[in-house]
């Protein structure tokens with residue numbers, strides 16, 4: 335069985351790969367720009383040149399507010415929005431998830 339096989343809800347190996355899968359999808363959207371895709375609309379600046387930056391600001395605030403409210407469910411939902419938009423920004427700037435992993439790994443003593 336490959337690392338990618340299994341039930342997304344129940345298999346920890348699938349959950350571990352979800353960031354890679356999401357980033358691969360984002361990079362595909364960037365390359366192919368399929369119509370009707372929200373990710374495409376961020377890459378084409380359909381919602382404004384700074385849409386992804388504005389979203390990052392909004393989602394950051396929503397994460398902070400959810401944390402202040404001790405709303406765990408909202409905190410996780412807003413964190414997922416924040417991570418998704420951060421990955422779109424990284425892809426837009428030609429950075430990869432591997433670059434981010436290296437940056438984080440370099441900080442481990």
Ligand SMILES: N=c1c2ncn([C@@H]3O[C@H](COP(=O)(O)OP(=O)(O)OP(=O)(O)O)[C@@H](O)[C@H]3O)c2ncn1[C@@H]1O[C@H](COP(=O)(O)O)[C@@H](O)[C@H]1O
Pocket residue numbers: 356359363370371372373374414415418
């Ligand atoms: N993870 C996400 C994801 N998280 C958040 N969002 C979108 O980000 C937006 C969040 O903005 P808000 O919460 O402010 O909602 P909104 O008010 O509707 O925002 P606007 O659309 O008006 O800007 C919503 O439109 C969400 O649908 C996401 N859109 C896509 N993905 C992933 O990207 C993949 C590709 O999606 P498409 O681009 O739709 O093909 C999907 O399979 C998902 O895995």
